[in-house]
Amino acid sequence: METTARREEILGAALEVFAERGYRRSSIDAVAERAGLTRQGVLHYFPSKKRLLRALLQRREDLARAHLAAGHADKDLPSRVAEVVAYDHRNAGLVQIHSVLVAEGIVRDDPAHGFFRDHYRSIQDNTVAHLTEIYGDRLPSGLTPRAAASALVAMLDGMQLQWLLDDERSDYPEIMRDVMTLLIGSTPE
Numbered sequence: 001m002e003t004t005a006r007r008e009e010i011l012g013a014a015l016e017v018f019a020e021r022g023y024r025r026s027s028i029d030a031v032a033e034r035a036g037l038t039r040q041g042v043l044h045y046f047p048s049k050k051r052l053l054r055a056l057l058q059r060r061e062d063l064a065r066a067h068l069a070a071g072h073a074d075k076d077l078p079s080r081v082a083e084v085v086a087y088d089h090r091n092a093g094l095v096q097i098h099s100v101l102v103a104e105g106i107v108r109d110d111p112a113h114g115f116f117r118d119h120y121r122s123i124q125d126n127t128v129a130h131l132t133e134i135y136g137d138r139l140p141s142g143l144t145p146r147a148a149a150s151a152l153v154a155m156l157d158g159m160q161l162q163w164l165l166d167d168e169r170s171d172y173p174e175i176m177r178d179v180m181t182l183l184i185g186s187t188p189e
Helices: 003-021 028-035 039-045 049-069 077-090 092-105 113-135 145-165 172-184
Strands: none
Touching (some): 003 028, 003 049, 003 092, 049 092, 077 092, 077 145, 077 172, 092 145, 113 145, 145 172
């Protein structure tokens, strides 16, 4: 099997194991078993559990960015945010791994702590820049771009947690679109 395919296979197994058990309760051996490899086989591609975690976190980011870049730029912001929620619901393992690792990453000595701190800063900064470009210093709702960005990130994470706990509901994308429309105040895009 080629190197790229084998790495993806290992990352897929790690996603499942880490989502089920969290980072701290997972082991290289469990990932290896899930991937149908030996411990040394996994360590050949990812020399440590921390490197495997970093690669997995980067893979999730890459998948999310690729999805957002794939034909959603023509939609208004509330519709794009609703599409993010819908995409995550079609990829439940990604939502679960994100939520589990964020929860563990709150602890400062956790290997994912810095990644998630930087991740949230980046999302908020990019959202503030985007909203400022469109609306200036105040959105039609009266909020500042920084306040709206903070509320958006909080809503996205909260919405995903609600869905993980009650995945029988399917109206979360529509709810997010409606709340985003209210948060912004109007959609001139």
